[in-house]
Amino acid sequence: MLLVSRSYRAKENRRKRSFLLCIGSLALTDLTGQLLTSPIVIAVYLSDRAWTNVDPSGRLCTFFGFSMTVFGLCPLFIASAMAAERTLAIRAPHCYASHMKTRVTKAVLLGIWLAVPAFALLPLAGLGRYALQWPGTWCFISIEGQRPGSALFASAFAGLGLFSLLLTVACNLATIEALVSRCRSKAAASRSSKQWGRIATETLIQLLGIMCVLSACWSPLLVMMLRMTFSRTSFESCKGFSAETQSSELYKECNFFLTAVRLASLNQILDPWVYLLFRKILLQKFCQAASAVSKCSNNEWKERSITLSDEIRRTAA
Structure with a gap:
C-alpha cells in the first residue's frame, strides 16, 4: 500500500491513477x-478445533461467514473494475482521457464496497444462512438449511463470482488484442506513445498476473458450490466422519471442498505480491538478466564454432 501511495503521487503516473486506486x-x-478472519481461525485451532468454546452464542460464526462473503466477492469485483479500466484506457484512449476521472473510479469502488456487504447481509434478513463448516474451524454459506433460499443465496454467490471472473478474462483478452493490433499497425513512435505503450504493457502484465491468481484460487470453490446447489448436496454431513469412512467418496469431496476454500483464502495473500513482482523495474532486471544469459550463450556458441573450424582446417592440412 505504501508502494501504491508513492506511485500515485508521482507525476509520471497520472494516466495510471485510476488503476493505482484499484x-x-x-x-x-x-x-x-x-x-x-485469520485470528478467529487461529483461536479455534488453539482451542482444539472446538468452535463452541470460542463462540458459545453462534454470533461469531455469522460474522465469520459474512466476512468470508464480503472479502471474497470484493476482490473479484475490484479485479473486474481494474480490467475494464485498462480496456477502456487502451481501446478508447480519447474517451478515457475525457471522461474517466479519478472520482469515477472512487465512485465505482465505493459502489462495490456498499453493494457486496448489502448482499452478504441477506442471510440476516432471512434469505440463506451462515453455518459452521467441516472440520469445525470456519463458517460459510450453507447450501441446505431450515431457512428458505439457502441454495438460492449460495448459487447467487457462486454466480456473481464466476461472472466477475469471466468479465475479467474477457476484458484482458480485449486489451491483449488491442495491444497486438497496435504493434502490428506500427503507429507513429513518438515519445508520448512510447511512454503510453510501456505503461499499458506494464499494467497489462499486472492484470494478467492478478487474473491468473484469481482464476486459480477461486474457480474450484465457485464451480463446486454451483455443482452442490444443482445436485442439492451439502457438506455439513462431513462433521460426523469416523476413521472407517475416511475412504468414502463423500469424505474425499469434503477434503476437496476444504482445499478449495484454502485456495480462495490464499488469494488474499497473493494479490499484493502480484503487483510487487510484476513492477516495471523488476521486469527490466529480468529482461537484462535474460539478455545477459542469451549473450553469454551466443558468445560461447561462437567460440565453439571457431574452435571447431580451426580443428577442421588442421585436419584437412
Missing part, C-alpha cells in the same frame, strides 16, 4: 479480510 483498494480489502 490496486490500493484491492490491497486494503485483502488486508482487512486477513485481519478479520
Whole structure:
C-alpha cells in the first residue's frame, strides 16, 4: 500500500491513477479480510478445533461467514473494475482521457464496497444462512438449511463470482488484442506513445498476473458450490466422519471442498505480491538478466564454432 501511495503521487503516473486506486483498494480489502478472519481461525485451532468454546452464542460464526462473503466477492469485483479500466484506457484512449476521472473510479469502488456487504447481509434478513463448516474451524454459506433460499443465496454467490471472473478474462483478452493490433499497425513512435505503450504493457502484465491468481484460487470453490446447489448436496454431513469412512467418496469431496476454500483464502495473500513482482523495474532486471544469459550463450556458441573450424582446417592440412 505504501508502494501504491508513492506511485500515485508521482507525476509520471497520472494516466495510471485510476488503476493505482484499484490496486490500493484491492490491497486494503485483502488486508482487512486477513485481519478479520485469520485470528478467529487461529483461536479455534488453539482451542482444539472446538468452535463452541470460542463462540458459545453462534454470533461469531455469522460474522465469520459474512466476512468470508464480503472479502471474497470484493476482490473479484475490484479485479473486474481494474480490467475494464485498462480496456477502456487502451481501446478508447480519447474517451478515457475525457471522461474517466479519478472520482469515477472512487465512485465505482465505493459502489462495490456498499453493494457486496448489502448482499452478504441477506442471510440476516432471512434469505440463506451462515453455518459452521467441516472440520469445525470456519463458517460459510450453507447450501441446505431450515431457512428458505439457502441454495438460492449460495448459487447467487457462486454466480456473481464466476461472472466477475469471466468479465475479467474477457476484458484482458480485449486489451491483449488491442495491444497486438497496435504493434502490428506500427503507429507513429513518438515519445508520448512510447511512454503510453510501456505503461499499458506494464499494467497489462499486472492484470494478467492478478487474473491468473484469481482464476486459480477461486474457480474450484465457485464451480463446486454451483455443482452442490444443482445436485442439492451439502457438506455439513462431513462433521460426523469416523476413521472407517475416511475412504468414502463423500469424505474425499469434503477434503476437496476444504482445499478449495484454502485456495480462495490464499488469494488474499497473493494479490499484493502480484503487483510487487510484476513492477516495471523488476521486469527490466529480468529482461537484462535474460539478455545477459542469451549473450553469454551466443558468445560461447561462437567460440565453439571457431574452435571447431580451426580443428577442421588442421585436419584437412
